Amino acid sequence: xxxxxxxxxxxxxxxxxxxxxxxxxxxxxxxxxxxxxxxxxxxxxxxxxxxxxxxxxxxxxxxxxxxxxxxxxxxxxxxxxxxxxxxxxxxxxxxxxxxxxxxxxxxxxxxxxxxxxxxxxxxxxxxxxxxxxxxxxxxxxxxxxxxxx
Numbered sequence: 001x002x003x004x005x006x007x008x009x010x011x012x013x014x015x016x017x018x019x020x021x022x023x024x025x026x027x028x029x030x031x032x033x034x035x036x037x038x039x040x041x042x043x044x045x046x047x048x049x050x051x052x053x054x055x056x057x058x059x060x061x062x063x064x065x066x067x068x069x070x071x072x073x074x075x076x077x078x079x080x081x082x083x084x085x086x087x088x089x090x091x092x093x094x095x096x097x098x099x100x101x102x103x104x105x106x107x108x109x110x111x112x113x114x115x116x117x118x119x120x121x122x123x124x125x126x127x128x129x130x131x132x133x134x135x136x137x138x139x140x141x142x143x144x145x146x147x148x149x
Contacts, residue, residue, distance in 0.1 A: 003090060003109050003110065003112070003114075003149075004078045004088070004090050004099070004149065005078060006109045006110075007090070007099045007101070007107055007109060007114055007116060008073075008076065008078050008101065010104065010107045010109075010116070011073055011099075011101050011102055011104045011107075011116055012073065014102075014104040014105075014116075015066060015069060015070045015073060015102070015104075018066050019063075019066050019067075019070070022059055022062050022063045022066060023063070025059050026056065026059050026060070026063065029052055029055055029056045029059065030056070032052055033049065033052050033053075033056070069102050069103075072101075072102055072118075073101060073102050075087070076088040076101055081148075081149065082148065083131055083132070083148065084129050084130065084131050084148070085100060085127045085128055085129060085130050085131075085145070085148055086100065086128065086129075087100055087101070087119055088100060088101065089127075089148055089149065090114070090147075090148070090149035091127055091145060091147075091148055091149075092145075092146045092147040092148075092149075093136070093143040093144060093145055093146060094143045094144045094146060095141065095143040096113070096115055096143070097112060097113065097114045097115070098114065098115050098116075098117055098123070098124075098127065099114050099115070099116045099117070100117060100118075100119055100124060100127065100128070101116050101117075101118070102116060102117075102118055103116065103117055103118045103121060104116035122138070123138055126138055127145075130145055131145065131148070132145050132146065132147060132148055133145065
């Protein structure tokens with residue numbers, strides 16, 4: 001398995017873990033809503049239920065975002081190569097290495113560190129369309145694209 005395939009797999013695991021955490025939280029909230037019984041302090045009960053409903057809505061939004069991220073990942077063709085940085089590119093620079101896919105953070109493959117980033121992040125937007133030798137300026141730093149895979 002090449003580096004791109006390994007990074008893609010790590011992104012899949014990242015999403016699966018986030019999905020599992022959110023689904024678990026949804027189940028806990030649902031359980032709390034169904035098991036909460038009416039107490040003698042009615043207002044306190046209603047406030048508790050309202051807070052759980054808000055929490056469920058927030059977690060529902062997180063679930064939606066994770067599903068969108070998962071869908072975006074499935075659209076990446078890691079076998080495609082290009083001279084310019086695009087979705088699915090492996091970008092080696094004079095400072096850091098990037099995998100243009102989803103925002104999954106720091107990933108280590110074969111003693112090398114890569115940052116899985118979305119093309120819509122500030123650094124992702126700067127890198128998109130650039131080619132080997134291009135100078136990138138980001139947050140008071142400069143680096144050069146050395147290789148695109």
